Amino acid sequence: MNQTPPQLETIEIAPQCPSGVVELLQITDTHLFADKNADFLGIAPWQSGLAVVDAILENEQLSGTQPHDFILATGDLSQDHSRESYRHFSELMGKLAPPVFWLPGNHDDAVLMQAELDNAGISNAKHLLCGQWQILLLDTQLPGETHGELSAAQLSLLAQALQQYPEHHLLLAVHHQGIPVGCAWLDQHNLRNASAMKALLADHQASTVVLCGHVHQGFDQGEQGVRYLASPSTCIQFKPLSDEFALDTMAPGWRAMSLYPDGRLSTQVWRLPPHFFTPDFSATGY
Numbered sequence: 001m002n003q004t005p006p007q008l009e010t011i012e013i014a015p016q017c018p019s020g021v022v023e024l025l026q027i028t029d030t031h032l033f034a035d036k037n038a039d040f041l042g043i044a045p046w047q048s049g050l051a052v053v054d055a056i057l058e059n060e061q062l063s064g065t066q067p068h069d070f071i072l073a074t075g076d077l078s079q080d081h082s083r084e085s086y087r088h089f090s091e092l093m094g095k096l097a098p099p100v101f102w103l104p105g106n107h108d109d110a111v112l113m114q115a116e117l118d119n120a121g122i123s124n125a126k127h128l129l130c131g132q133w134q135i136l137l138l139d140t141q142l143p144g145e146t147h148g149e150l151s152a153a154q155l156s157l158l159a160q161a162l163q164q165y166p167e168h169h170l171l172l173a174v175h176h177q178g179i180p181v182g183c184a185w186l187d188q189h190n191l192r193n194a195s196a197m198k199a200l201l202a203d204h205q206a207s208t209v210v211l212c213g214h215v216h217q218g219f220d221q222g223e224q225g226v227r228y229l230a231s232p233s234t235c236i237q238f239k240p241l242s243d244e245f246a247l248d249t250m251a252p253g254w255r256a257m258s259l260y261p262d263g264r265l266s267t268q269v270w271r272l273p274p275h276f277f278t279p280d281f282s283a284t285g286y
């Protein structure tokens with residue numbers, strides 16, 4: 001049995017902003033189906049995902065700001081594990097100019113996902129150097145389980161990134177939440193061995209941010225010097241601070257982030273106008 005840990009493969013992206021600020025977007029939990037009109041608890045994920053992409057484009061046109069450097073897609077891109085759902089995701093991303101980097105969620109078929117995103121020309125790179133920041137995308141998927149875990153191989157990639165680039169600020173992207181978000185039903189499906197991740201992060205002297213999907217809500221909290229962020233899905237939203245499964249009235253959305261060379265991060269959750277997509281509030285689970 002081969003015990004050799006995987007080697008970190010790094011690509012470099014120069015920030016477009018002359019001052020070195022990295023501009024990025026997070027799009028997460030698109031939960032797409034093969035059928036673009038398929039219903040997911042009262043919302044058609046293709047339609048809400050398309051509305052999010054259109055809103056991003058409109059925002060950029062209205063603000064006249066520079067295009068984003070890249071997009072992070074943090075898992076649960078498919079709801080039905082179909083080839084077509086990943087093609088639909090690629091179609092959505094094709095409407096947005098910057099490169100897209102991705103990781104799988106508990107709902108994804110990782111093998112099919114990689115094959116289809118490869119076919120679409122979407123990069124499989126997992127470690128990016130951009131200005132004074134490094135971005136690492138790790139796979140927390142545990143096949144057949146709703147909760148997540150970082151394998152020894154994934155933890156090794158994190159250790160290598162921290163060892164090789166100790167002075168770069170770190171944005172670590174994963175699917176599952178590393179600290180509780182305050183929803184008991186969701187927090188049982190967390191990143192189970194987050195303590196192993198935190199032990200490695202504890203030695204990092206530069207800024208550290210952990211960004212996740214999975215919880216379908218905006219979240220921003222610090223713990224032991226690490227900033228933990230989570231973001232709305234592009235379809236259904238889960239109600240914050242609810243111990244039982246509950247959908248939220250908030251609209252689908254996405255997150256924008258600016259990473260400054262000195263380690264500061266400014267971020268904003270954007271949402272579609274209220275009531276554009278209303279879920280079926282009688283749903284008791286999914």
Ligand SMILES: [Fe+2]
Binds near residue numbers: 076107216
């Ligand atoms: Fe999800």
